[in-house]
Amino acid sequence: MGNCVFCDIVGGRIPSIRVHEDEDFIALMDINPLTPGHLLLIPRQHFTSTLDMPEPLLAKALPLAKRLAEAAILGVGASAFNIIINNGVESGQAVPHWHLHIVPRKSHQELPLKVGAPADLTKLPFTAAAIRENL
Ligand code: AMP
Ligand code: ZN
16 A cells, blocks of 8 residues: 555565564564554554454464564563554554554553654664564
8 A cells, every 4th residue: 555654664665673574464663662662563464444454364463462472571571561453543543554562561660641752773673682582
């Protein structure tokens, strides 16, 4: 789809720091992380909402999200995590290409109210490597 930042990431037209790739999905570091280790799981094919996603793809997404969450927790030393899927502009979905957020959490760590701060790009590859090692 034209003008979709995640389609551009899938196509390699804009850079991303990836922790996992398979025939259906890519998992990458969020560029404005809510917490260290914030990952996005995106399908290679463009779908906007969970309502548009084929059920076989949805059925693959959650086991993969579980595996990514386990790796993210170990990789950044977190103790909990949020899984967030925004569906539609009114829900807060800014990028209209389906994605599942995995947000590692530590005790007493509050989430920023809206969006995260821009990632420190000198550190992000090392956080990604720590997650990859645990996949
Ligand atoms: P949402 O509000 O659910 O649509 O979330 C979109 C997410 O995509 C936000 O957390 C952004 O930080 C993230 N994001 C946007 N552009 C990029 C990018 N080029 N690389 C990585 N993450 C991105
Ligand atoms: Zn797209």
